[in-house]
Amino acid sequence: MSAWVARFAPLVPKSAPVLDLACGSGRHLRHFRACGHAVAGVDIELQGVADLAGTEGVEIVQADIEAGPWPFAGRRFAGIVVANYLHRPLLPVIVEALAPGGVLIYETFAQGNQRFGRPSTPAYLLKAGELLEAVAGRLQVVAYEHGEVASPRAGVVQRLCAVADRTPVPALDGSPEPHPLPAP
Template identity: 60%
Template sequence: MSDSAGTPHHLVPQPSAWVCRWVSYIPHGGTVLDLACGSGRHALLLARLGYRVHAVDRDPPALARLAGVAGIITLQADLEAGRWPYEGRSFDGIVVTNYLFRPLLPVLVSAVAPGGILIYETFALGNEAYGRPSNPDFLLRPGELLDAVRGSMRVIAYEDLKVDD
């Protein structure tokens, strides 16, 4: 199976174990936002599982790999410039991996529909000892993600750990 850009889907990196672990908590058949979707590894997983997926990224070639895939709507947008492209929308699930733009944290929390779930996996301070990213602007501070959702969401799982590949 190939996508419209000719890249076989089996060459897309495997979905994150963290996302796979928690994806079943997204209401079945719901609408999911894959934020800064990159290669589309999570958008493809979610679409296969029957979710309606909005995949957004600033990289047109990455999005081209998802064009024409059933259940996926793509949007090219620079999430760090301009307005939030989903103003007034809510999602049953929001998936974010390997991306951090702090001004979006409250926007994401408010975009999760009642009964929905935010699955967030990214790098934290300490990662600089292992390589990239090493810029503190792209690394979560201790407790920062928990603070961002406090009072708005119930936390069902949180881990702060070193992951070996």
């Protein structure tokens, strides 16, 4: 489990639903489930989480979130975790999928990582301040880091933890937000 995710996981409202985006082996999905959260995980390949299929409180979705439709349209999550994954067109979708009072915990590679190995393609490396720009005016930043790390392996990463305003956002038609606010 990522130390960054572990550090901010307690901010996610208790028992509220959590999405692990590009869940891979499900390390964060498993952690939040063990903490009593209903969890959803999405990835293009599900062999790393196949053992969780059919588990109560666990939703596993196989989807190509880069080429296909967003599989959680209209849903909101109290926590969204993204680790070691970047597809820029999804950044606004991720922010929109966060429920009022919800927590976004994001950690992935940044420019400069090329000298440490993969990923090295600019499409998979965040620019300086890019996560901050993605949430500016939409989420309250709790913590942000950008720099070299030595573990779990040497690299350059960018990390963000941000919280959505608890004020319900009106729908485009002016009706009140249909989702209840999570308990403090």
